[in-house]
Amino acid sequence: xxxxxxxxQAIADPTRRxxxxxxxxxxxTAGAIASNFDTAxxxxxxxxxxxTECELLEQEQNGRxxxxxxxxKKMKDVADFIEPFRNMWDDRFxxxxxxxxxxxxxx
Amino acid sequence: MERKTKIKxxxxxxxxxxxxxxxxxxxxxxxxxxxxxxxxxxMGTKVLKLECKKHGSYQFETTDPMGNKHGFxxxxxxxxxxxxxxxTFEMExxxxxxxxxxxxxxxLADDTSKLTMQxxxxxxxxxxxxxxxxxxxxxxxxxxxLQDVARQLK
Numbered sequence: 001x002x003x004x005x006x007x008x009q010a011i012a013d014p015t016r017r018x019x020x021x022x023x024x025x026x027x028x029t030a031g032a033i034a035s036n037f038d039t040a041x042x043x044x045x046x047x048x049x050x051x052t053e054c055e056l057l058e059q060e061q062n063g064r065x066x067x068x069x070x071x072x073k074k075m076k077d078v079a080d081f082i083e084p085f086r087n088m089w090d091d092r093f094x095x096x097x098x099x100x101x102x103x104x105x106x107x
Numbered sequence: 108m109e110r111k112t113k114i115k116x117x118x119x120x121x122x123x124x125x126x127x128x129x130x131x132x133x134x135x136x137x138x139x140x141x142x143x144x145x146x147x148x149x150m151g152t153k154v155l156k157l158e159c160k161k162h163g164s165y166q167f168e169t170t171d172p173m174g175n176k177h178g179f180x181x182x183x184x185x186x187x188x189x190x191x192x193x194x195t196f197e198m199e200x201x202x203x204x205x206x207x208x209x210x211x212x213x214x215l216a217d218d219t220s221k222l223t224m225q226x227x228x229x230x231x232x233x234x235x236x237x238x239x240x241x242x243x244x245x246x247x248x249x250x251x252x253l254q255d256v257a258r259q260l261k
Contacts, residue, residue: 082116
């Protein structure tokens with residue numbers, strides 16, 4: 001595939017996000033990563049390929065094995081990472097607003 | 108739906124700014140931060156203590172979906188009704204250092220108001236970790252659910 005991969009598209013997928021979190025703690029082989037998921041091995045390989053293409057993951061030859069590790073610099077560029085944090089506050093504030101609207105009418 | 112809550116986290120800075128406009132009069136918005144029963148409702152936490160005054164302090168206890176209890180506490184440095192609250196925030200039993208929070212309340216119109224929350228962290232790295240926390244928790248929860256399902260299959 002020659003399509004240029006979009007970082008945001010890459011992290012939109014829950015399995016790919018889980019892969020990123022998994023390798024965040026230590027670099028791992030494709031096999032070790034795949035053993036954490038119920039998904040078929042070729043599917044995991046495809047996810048790894050996408051994450052590597054958009055430079056979120058980097059490959060490193062380690063003897064016979066290829067280890068995947070997180071490209072921290074690229075991860076920092078992903079502003080979308082803030083989105084769950086923003087959602088958390090947005091949920092709280094929405095709740096605050098609806099509670100206080102009822103509070104107002106009660107009085 | 109319009110995104111009402113905005114977050115500004117500039118690269119390389121150890122702070123972030125959360126802003127939100129409310130369809131509420133200023134007094135009601137402020138009340139939601141000052142009355143323990145109301146704080147408990149929208150923060151989804153138990154309020155053990157909330158002293159709204161200079162040199163006062165607060166203590167929250169939240170129970171997560173897995174039944175674990177998490178403690179939060181802080182000191183109130185400044186409390187000016189309908190204008191501002193300055194306080195610290197600390198998550199107990201975690202490696203995260205205490206953070207400093209400046210809350211500013213503004214009247215926009217009779218029925219609308221605005222909150223600006225500036226949070227200052229110990230370092231840029233700590234801020235970035237904090238931002239990633241809900242993301243990480245979401246994944247952990249998904250993992251736990253997966254484990255529960257797997258256990259039932261055995």
